[in-house]
Amino acid sequence: MAAVACVALSLPLAPPSPAATVAAVRASVHETTVVIGTSVEGRPIRAVHRWTDGATRSTVVVGSIHGDERAGMRVVRRLRTAVLPAGVDLWLVRTMNPDGTAADRRTNTHGVDLNRNFPTYWERAGAGTETWSGPTAASEPETRAAMSFLRTVAPRTTLVFHQPLFGVDSYRAKSMTLVRRLARLLDLPVRSFDCSGGCHGTLTDWHNRHLPGRAVTIELGPRVPAAAVARYADALLRLATP
Numbered sequence: 066m067a068a069v070a071c072v073a074l075s076l077p078l079a080p081p082s083p084a085a086t087v088a089a090v091r092a093s094v095h096e097t098t099v100v101i102g103t104s105v106e107g108r109p110i111r112a113v114h115r116w117t118d119g120a121t122r123s124t125v126v127v128g129s130i131h132g133d134e135r136a137g138m139r140v141v142r143r144l145r146t147a148v149l150p151a152g153v154d155l156w157l158v159r160t161m162n163p164d165g166t167a168a169d170r171r172t173n174t175h176g177v178d179l180n181r182n183f184p185t186y187w188e189r190a191g192a193g194t195e196t197w198s199g200p201t202a203a204s205e206p207e208t209r210a211a212m213s214f215l216r217t218v219a220p221r222t223t224l225v226f227h228q229p230l231f232g233v234d235s236y237r238a239k240s241m242t243l244v245r246r247l248a249r250l251l252d253l254p255v256r257s258f259d260c261s262g263g264c265h266g267t268l269t270d271w272h273n274r275h276l277p278g279r280a281v282t283i284e285l286g287p288r289v290p291a292a293a294v295a296r297y298a299d300a301l302l303r304l305a306t307p
């Protein structure tokens with residue numbers, strides 16, 4: 066964990082209750098929050114780490130990287146308080162783009178589409194639009210924070226939420242088995258989202274080329290009712306349970 070700054074944001078566990086005692090028998094849950102980087106405007110990018118004793122495979126869930134795609138953050142919020150089965154190790158990042166989230170805007174404050182800024186298949190493209198890839202690969206602090214965090218955690222699985230295309234992305238998939246399992250668990254179709262002719266500079270492509278684990282893009286629909294948020298959170302817990 067050398068590259069991740071541990072900060073004094075450890076959250077207290079809930080006081081014991083009969084229900085909590087049952088949960089404690091099932092799995093002893095640990096939780097801490099780390100700041101993994103800072104946005105252009107100085108907002109902290111936070112990751113909440115929740116894990117149980119004996120967990121060996123970590124799962125990262127990114128609620129949002131495009132600040133105007135917000136449904137995944139609701140799934141993350143639900144996972145923040147969910148009872149964890151034994152063996153689960155979750156890293157929950159509500160947003161990799163806190164400035165975009167605060168402004169309800171796709172890009173970061175420099176107007177860069179962070180999901181076109183990663184240094185894999187990067188191209189100079191989209192200047193003046195909402196899909197600008199940035200002046201250079203990994204030019205943005207949010208991109209570099211995500212890379213440093215993911216390199217340090219080296220998760221078995223990373224799931225990144227987007228909207229509104231509705232499907233589990235099979236484009237350049239590292240593991241079709243995982244894509245199909247996710248689609249089944251989430252009740253979403255398997256679809257190939259090729260960014261209209263070839264994605265460049267995405268988090269998942271960078272992750273899948275440079276890290277041992279698998280990253281998958283999950284596109285939720287345009288509107289996500291509360292019941293669906295709960296179902297998606299449960300599905301991800303099942304996926305993360307060994």
Ligand SMILES: [Zn+2]
Binds near residue numbers: 131134180227
């Ligand atoms: Zn998106």
